[in-house]
Amino acid sequence: MNQLQALSQYTTIVADTGDIDSIAKIHPQDATTNPSLILKAAKNSAYKKLLLRAVQEGKDIEDAADRVLVNFGTEILKYVRGRVSTEVDARLSFDTDKTVEKARKLISLYKEAGVDPDRVLIKIAATWEGVQAAKILQAEGIHCNLTLIFSLVQAEIASQAGATLISPFVGRIYDWHKKNAGADWDEGANKGTQDPGVKSVKLIFERLKGVGSKTEIMGASFRNKEQILALAGCDLLTISPALISELENCSAPVEQRIFKEAVPSLKCEEISHADFLFTMCADKMATERIALNAAGLIYLFEERHVFSRYEGLPFSCLRTERSRKVLFGQCAFRKS
Numbered sequence: 001m002n003q004l005q006a007l008s009q010y011t012t013i014v015a016d017t018g019d020i021d022s023i024a025k026i027h028p029q030d031a032t033t034n035p036s037l038i039l040k041a042a043k044n045s046a047y048k049k050l051l052l053r054a055v056q057e058g059k060d061i062e063d064a065a066d067r068v069l070v071n072f073g074t075e076i077l078k079y080v081r082g083r084v085s086t087e088v089d090a091r092l093s094f095d096t097d098k099t100v101e102k103a104r105k106l107i108s109l110y111k112e113a114g115v116d117p118d119r120v121l122i123k124i125a126a127t128w129e130g131v132q133a134a135k136i137l138q139a140e141g142i143h144c145n146l147t148l149i150f151s152l153v154q155a156e157i158a159s160q161a162g163a164t165l166i167s168p169f170v171g172r173i174y175d176w177h178k179k180n181a182g183a184d185w186d187e188g189a190n191k192g193t194q195d196p197g198v199k200s201v202k203l204i205f206e207r208l209k210g211v212g213s214k215t216e217i218m219g220a221s222f223r224n225k226e227q228i229l230a231l232a233g234c235d236l237l238t239i240s241p242a243l244i245s246e247l248e249n250c251s252a253p254v255e256q257r258i259f260k261e262a263v264p265s266l267k268c269e270e271i272s273h274a275d276f277l278f279t280m281c282a283d284k285m286a287t288e289r290i291a292l293n294a295a296g297l298i299y300l301f302e303e304r305h306v307f308s309r310y311e312g313l314p315f316s317c318l319r320t321e322r323s324r325k326v327l328f329g330q331c332a333f334r335k336s
Helices: 003-005 018-026 034-044 045-057 061-076 098-111 128-139 153-162 171-184 196-210 226-231 241-248 273-282 284-294 321-327
Strands: 010-018 030-032 086-089 118-125 146-150 165-168 217-220 236-239
Touching: 003 226, 003 241, 010 018, 010 146, 018 061, 018 241, 030 236, 034 045, 034 061, 045 061, 045 241, 061 086, 061 098, 086 146, 086 241, 098 118, 118 128, 118 196, 128 146, 128 153, 128 273, 146 284, 153 165, 153 196, 153 273, 165 196, 171 196, 171 284, 196 217, 226 241, 273 284
Parallel strands: 010 030, 010 236, 030 086, 086 118, 118 146, 146 165, 165 217, 217 236
Antiparallel strands: none
């Protein structure tokens, strides 16, 4: 038994990629995407038809962008047994109404494609405004994946809003602590279960399970397989194809590291907007990470952008810098 098979005994494995061929080989339970992953996959000429169809059917560039995400999601669902996560434009992270509007549109497009909405998770940044949007959407039966979670308080408000799933990040927390420690960073002392990102996810897991939350917890943003193995027992883990391959090629034993049954019961306390803001302001790492990742690193595409290589596209303006930003404006560009 390889490590991926062993890990699957304790945790649901999710593929973190927009590459359909990779997903077809893995056949995971679920798949997560974000616009940067879709952009990377879209540069593969094998997926040209998904882009062409989006542009041909799109009423304008913004509409075509939404259709690209849904086209990829629909294709991915052919190779997973469960759900796909599709992300709302990161520029809407601090606008509740527009986030709700965009989520409803994405679900509508999935319905047009014949996809059961229960197989779609709308991925929304876990800002206060994003969580309020998720609360509205969940009440309408639209399942949400609250992402960009760097702190316990974000996880708590997402859970209290009834989010189907949350994605606390491991790798980006690790990155922040390593960068800020500089020359004082000790890799050995911050490895595996001692990794600051792993500790954050474990704390969130214990807190939400302790209060009886039904929200699923999916560890995300991994830098190495040691981080993954240290969270064996988490509800779900979303893993890149490269790290999945590493796990498949190793037969070392895997032990369950976190246990739902061992979590003590805790009292649930409602968190107000003021409580959230005060807690976030006191957490330099979480505040910096959410600002950096959700607030506006819009990716500037080069002239060799995937769309400019394809002939026959009806929107000639795709070759301009501004329209490329709009088309993949969802790419508040970040590494997974």
